[in-house]
Amino acid sequence: MAPRKTNPEFMTGVPELLILRLLSDREMYGYELVQAIEAATGEAIKVGEGVVYPILHALEEQGCLTSKRKPVNGRTRVYYTATAAGKKRLGALVSEWQRITDAVSGLVKGAKHARA
Amino acid sequence: MAPRKTNPEFMTGVPELLILRLLSDREMYGYELVQAIEAATGEAIKVGEGVVYPILHALEEQGCLTSKRKPVNGRTRVYYTATAAGKKRLGALVSEWQRITDAVSGLVKGAKHARA
DNA sequence: GTATATACCTTGAACTGCAAGGTATGGAGA
DNA sequence: TCTCCATACCTTGCAGTTCAAGGTATATAC
Numbered sequence: 001m002a003p004r005k006t007n008p009e010f011m012t013g014v015p016e017l018l019i020l021r022l023l024s025d026r027e028m029y030g031y032e033l034v035q036a037i038e039a040a041t042g043e044a045i046k047v048g049e050g051v052v053y054p055i056l057h058a059l060e061e062q063g064c065l066t067s068k069r070k071p072v073n074g075r076t077r078v079y080y081t082a083t084a085a086g087k088k089r090l091g092a093l094v095s096e097w098q099r100i101t102d103a104v105s106g107l108v109k110g111a112k113h114a115r116a
Numbered sequence: 117m118a119p120r121k122t123n124p125e126f127m128t129g130v131p132e133l134l135i136l137r138l139l140s141d142r143e144m145y146g147y148e149l150v151q152a153i154e155a156a157t158g159e160a161i162k163v164g165e166g167v168v169y170p171i172l173h174a175l176e177e178q179g180c181l182t183s184k185r186k187p188v189n190g191r192t193r194v195y196y197t198a199t200a201a202g203k204k205r206l207g208a209l210v211s212e213w214q215r216i217t218d219a220v221s222g223l224v225k226g227a228k229h230a231r232a
Numbered sequence: 233g234t235a236t237a238t239a240c241c242t243t244g245a246a247c248t249g250c251a252a253g254g255t256a257t258g259g260a261g262a
Numbered sequence: 263t264c265t266c267c268a269t270a271c272c273t274t275g276c277a278g279t280t281c282a283a284g285g286t287a288t289a290t291a292c
Contacts, residue, residue, distance in 0.1 A: 073269090
């Protein structure tokens, strides 16, 4: 039925939130994040590299992340960590996430509405 | 900071979900839905008419809604109701919603990840 | 008679995630 | 050796969604 399907339901902003959350705990590199998100959500959420790398670059440019290049086994890894600004942004995103999900869940479970 | 801001965080698919939810209980018209969503979510979520009308037309075309025109005080209202297909689609969206929100909330509250 | 609320609708811009493809190294297997 | 796969970085084009703004029209209030 659905002719194609990009921008899947309910995913806008979620990758950015998850990336900031993970990088607040410890430094990670892009390829690692792709697998960490899949693992940490129990396969529920999967994002490709085409999603992760642009977000990393944008967040770094905004000062939310810092990067550090490390050569490992001949390959180069770029490790990212959340800055203070990044953690502040994470807090704002979490608040917004709570606000939206509370509102939607309340209505879905059927409660207060229909009060003519 | 944020240069503009369309497609705000975490809103993709939410209007469609809320509309199907409300129209599963009782028939409503577009303008009414705009206000009902605002009221039912305690002002947390507001959608404009430019969001609601296109969704109503698309859902009707897909057979998820049926419409009925009623003249009221000289104005014409178009009432929509969810069909069986619409309720089925609502069920699918709710499942997806649970899947995503459970995964994100689990990670945000900090639990299983970081298990090196 | 002018403004506001109701009620429908469309258009253009902006943003986002996704698939697909492109480069390059190291190790495993035939 | 030669090929394939996993690692690791990156970019581009498409598609889909929300939003602000504007456009039409009627009834009511001032």
